[in-house]
Amino acid sequence: MSCPYSMPVLYSVHTRPVDRADDWPGDQGVPPAGRVVDLDEAREFLETFHRETQPGADLEVRWAQIKAEVAETGLYEQTFAELQFGARVAWRQSARCIGRARWQSLVVRDARRVRGGDAVARELADHLRFATNGGRIRSTITIFAPDDALGAPVRIRNDQLIRYAGYRDPGGLVVGDPRYAEFTGELIDRGWQPPTPQTAFDLLPWLIESRDEAPRIVPVPSAIVLEVPISHPTLPWFAALGLRWHAVPAISNMTLRIGGLTYSCAPFNGFYLVDEIATRNFGDTDRYNVLPEVAARMGLDNGAADNYWQLRAAVEVNTAVLHSFRQAGVRIAEPTAESTLFRTFADREEAAGRPVYGDWSWINGHLGSGFGPAWHRYYHPAEPNPNFWPANHQSPAGATQPVVADPVNADHEPDDIPCLHSERHAVDDSAGRLYDTFLAVVEPKVCAMVDSLHSDINGSVAREAEPVFGEGGARRRLRDRWRRPQC
Ligand code: ARG
Helix, strand or coil, rough: CCCCCCCCCHHHHHCCCCCCCCCCCCCCCCCCCCCCHHHHHHHHHHHHHHHHCCCCCCCHHHHHHHHHHHHHHCCCCCCHHHHHHHHHHHCCCCCCCCCCCHHHHHHHHHHECCHHHHHHHHHHHHHHHHHHHHCCCEEEEEEEEECEEEEEEEECCCCCCCCCCCCEECCEEEECCCHHHHHHHHHCCCCCCCCCCCCCCCECEEEEECCCCCCEEEECHHHCCCECCCCCCHHHHHHCCEEEEEEEEEEEECCCECCCCECCCCCCCCCCEEEHHHHHHHHHCCCCCCCHHHHHCCCCCCCCCCCHHHHHHHHHHHHHHHHHHHHHHEEECHHHHHHHHHHHHHHHHHCCCCCCCHHHHHHHHCCCCCCCCHHHCCCCCCCCCEEECCCCCCCCCCCCCEECCCCCCCCCCCCCCCCCCCCCCCCCHHHHHHHHHHHHHCHHHCCEEEEEEECCCCEEEEEEEEEECCCCCHHHHHHHHCCCCCC
């Protein structure tokens, strides 16, 4: 059977000379002490920025400025227009995100001058208030100061701004979200006192690390956290399960890379796709694991291997989440419509002459994905910068013992900075460690080309030749550290 959409798309790859950073002496692969900017990447980004936005200013004048600033200070300051464009393109190029058609709507909040844990916490609260917007969620990113020669000036240890605690009892059972049992334990060891009684949906506080300060544990102001109790349109017993979920997914530990600069603290949010909550957070056996109980209440044998009980229960959990969010007036995406929108995005990207970067398995990870048009084609596997990368867990220099801080004032009025939107899914930083091992074992410059192999839906094969590590030696290798490991 032939599939009307299964045309493999072949792209030419962008190869560019790696001789831009002409003021880096030698080719040692590491910037001189105090210099942390990848100038090749800075130049490449500047060219993209000028090509796509026609900012009016002269590219070569700006490039000379950047090089002079880097030579003098080790860093350069991006203009707001560069920062905003870079953050939006990072979303556009986020291979795992199905919602990228909205990349230009990202509101970018510039917090590069914000210093100190308390001020950072106020910014995070402002971000959430602005992004939540009473349920009409706005995709938003708040960008703090870039890393310098000492590393990240500030870092948020939580992987999302809103998450639920997981309390493990001595028998190993967890009340709450098992994914956060270890982090919850760490917070308690550091002095956090969980509410009493403990419930399955207690908000975790923020753990903020700021240079030359003790890490701060800051309770999230509950008044700014919008949550939705989950009920079902036709199954009256569903509400009694007591499920609820927060409205805003806000990733807070990924690193944003723009124009050779690294922003280790740049929390960003979009809005949910139903499956993220229903299939994964509620359904996964190592998360809230509700499917056996839902199936039992539906009268299904949840011990059988041939009655689709997980799938049938998952359909009802998804139905309940979609229904509840819609009823509460909270923005949420339904997957088949989202898949259609993603195809529109893909078509638009190709019409603009750009490859459609994407990780097929993430784009098609929802229930019924085969019913959506994003299923019926493949995507370019590269992940160029600007992009979002997994956190590396280095604490800022000078960080000392933790303190438990006062709650952020929930009445504080946010600056209504009309500046973004996007995101990508958090990944285990073990991937980063694996990649480091890979780099140590394989000398990348000996690999000129890498073939990536894609089986299409009919079992036929398309090959793309992708130069992953070309000539360019150590400098190129430095840039390649910012490629996402494929493991
Ligand atoms: N999957 C994550 C969660 O369940 C959220 C990741 C970001 N998702 C998004 N739609 N922006 O919380």
